[in-house]
Amino acid sequence: MAGSDSGGPANPLRSERDRRLPRIAGPCSLVIFGVTGDLARRKLLPAVYDLANRGLLPPGFGLVGFARRDWSDEDFAAEVRSVVEKHNRTGFRPEVWDRLAEGIRFVTGTFDDPEGYTRLAETLSGLDTDRATAGNHAFYLAIPPNAFPVVCEHLSASGLAQDTNGHWRRVVIEKPFGHDLDSAKELNDIVGAVFSEDEVFRIDHYLGKETVQNILALRFANQLFEPIWNSNYVDHVQITMAEDIGIGGRAGYYDGIGAARDVIQNHLLQLLAFVAMEEPISFEPEQLRAERIKVLSATRPAQPLDETTARGQYGGGWQGSEPVVGFADEPGFSPGSTTETYAAITVDVGTRRWGGVPFYLRTGKRLGRRVTEIALVFKRAPHLPFDQTMTEELGQNALVIRVQPDEGVTLRFGSKVPGSGMEVRDVNMDFDYGSAFTEASPEAYERLILDVLLGEPSLFPDREEVEASWRILDPILEYWAAEGKPDTYPAGSWGPTSADEMLGRTGREWRRP
Structure with missing residues (x-):
């Protein structure tokens, strides 16, 4: 029958998700360990800004740096801005930066300092309230591989690695992932004791x-x-x-x-x-x-x-x-x-x-x-x-x-x-x-x-x-x-x-x- 939907091809607009369209992240925060290192400065921080500039980050987004520097939130934001202005791909726009900067925080601490993780937990709780990040947190370990175990252990001990009430936790691990098969298995076991496999993202930037x-x-x-x-x-x-x-x-x-x-x-x-x-x-x-x-x-x-x-x-x-x-x-x-x-x-x-x-x-x-x-x-x-x-x-x-x-x-x-x-x-x-x-x-x-x-x-x-x-x-x-x-x-x-x-x-x- 003319005009009827029955028997015809499915309407692509009614599909669950059109894969041609970009997906925007939901409310969340990203914590970068080793944020003062070369990888974070040249690649990670500019990439976060470029995502914001492309409209792919949510209004409720937090960016948290964790390092030994004695910086305030404002000091860290100024450092991020200088890096972003130098290395961004999509062009610097002050209005985009201002929105992103509202969610920028810094936590002073060392990888083996329990008090640093306590401060980090307080900072993330504050972002949940102030920026509506909904308790969703990703931890990016831009650090030497020998520091992975101690950071994972402290994330676990502080309760930061545990998802609660449907909120997610994810960890990003940079290469090299081990130096041979035995060390890779050992590292997998250490990370797997804290995060489930679907929460672990081993990053290979070539992919x-x-x-x-x-x-x-x-x-x-x-x-x-x-x-x-x-x-x-x-x-x-x-x-x-x-x-x-x-x-x-x-x-x-x-x-x-x-x-x-x-x-x-x-x-x-x-x-x-x-x-x-x-x-x-x-x-x-x-x-x-x-x-x-x-x-x-x-x-x-x-x-x-x-x-x-x-x-x-x-x-x-x-x-x-x-x-x-x-x-x-x-x-x-x-x-x-x-x-x-x-x-x-x-x-x-x-x-x-x-x-x-x-x-x-x-x-x-x-x-x-x-x-x-x-x-x-x-x-x-x-x-x-x-x-x-x-x-x-x-x-x-x-x-x-x-x-x-x-x-x-x-x-x-x-x-x-x-x-x-x-x-x-x-x-x-x-x-x-x-x-x-x-x-x-x-x-x-x-x-x-x-x-x-x-x-x-x-x-x-x-x-x-x-x-x-x-x-x-x-x-x-x-x-x-x-x-x-x-x-x-x-x-x-x-x-x-x-x-x-x-x-x-x-x-x-x-x-x-």
Whole structure:
């Protein structure tokens, strides 16, 4: 019958929630431990302001800093404003700042000081009354990993970790989450004794990047790619995170950690999981996590490790036009340190989709340029109608997902060179986020902080994922520990020769982004 709703498609306006529309956090407060540190100043505080400027924070919102400084609320607000004016993404607007500043508080205390937590409880109770934050509180631990246990214990002892009358509590934990499988399990147990698993948000800022999330859209929203996203067509996969900077003043953190623990265990293995996972039933958090865990559980280091891994330390040289010192000459490091600044590993994903396809993961300091990318390199075509001279300048087709700094996707394929002869060369078809969309991509921490306040865990690794990642990496770290000092590579290069040999043994070579 004309005009009747029966039998027709559901009205999208009547759906429970249109996923195209942004979600706004409900009344709550965010407590940042280590608020005077570099992470909070450069990333977290600007991200909170940018969320407010985009209208994604509620009128009832509180921002609380916890640190040793003897600051008043006004002192802290002035410090936050100076940071926000310098590092915000969306433009500083005084009216937005004034609304945010009304909910800014500061608590003086040390991580092991019970009285500091008593003052924090009083401050949060005051925000519940003054700002209507409804008893909902998130605790962001932007602190060294060795301080996680003492902060969690005091949050528990003070009653701050307990949710009451339907109010929620959440804790955000920065990497590294442990330094091997055993320490990760121990830390999980400590945090799990205070917070339930659905209250724990282990943050990996790479998963907040738009291009990482676009992997799901690229694969599952397009019929073009998914049919060839498998071992029938893909020769190998390269996942690269290269930095052109050195260690700088991070000796206290980096020595004994190294490139593999710092980057491969979390960032690169999570990128691998997004690339190699099967299509989830839905994009609900439990479904996404289940598929990532399946992939990580099926992933193993390729053998033998002396041929499928490589590591190095950068030496002195030139970075651009500037002379730079080698790792052993950086302040705070022992010349005999065996900590690697470059790590490359080969892993096999033992699923039907990826059987026989090596995944090469590499990361390093003082490399040729700053870039993070995922490259699916396809098998060569048989070139049956062509003689060798027609295709001698043709490489392998590749689909490259650029995570940073120039976010986008590049497809490399062969095309005929203009002219009377038949010659085929590589050309690129390029999609660039900056030119395709009028709105700039939000910073990763904006998305992730908002997800914490919404209780949306899709982009946060859970306990099982973290432990699965360590199971992959631990055998490699144990092997390296017995091998002595890493190879040396020149600053500004693309790593040690052993890394090139690693791929060269199978007739492959690294991309030079």
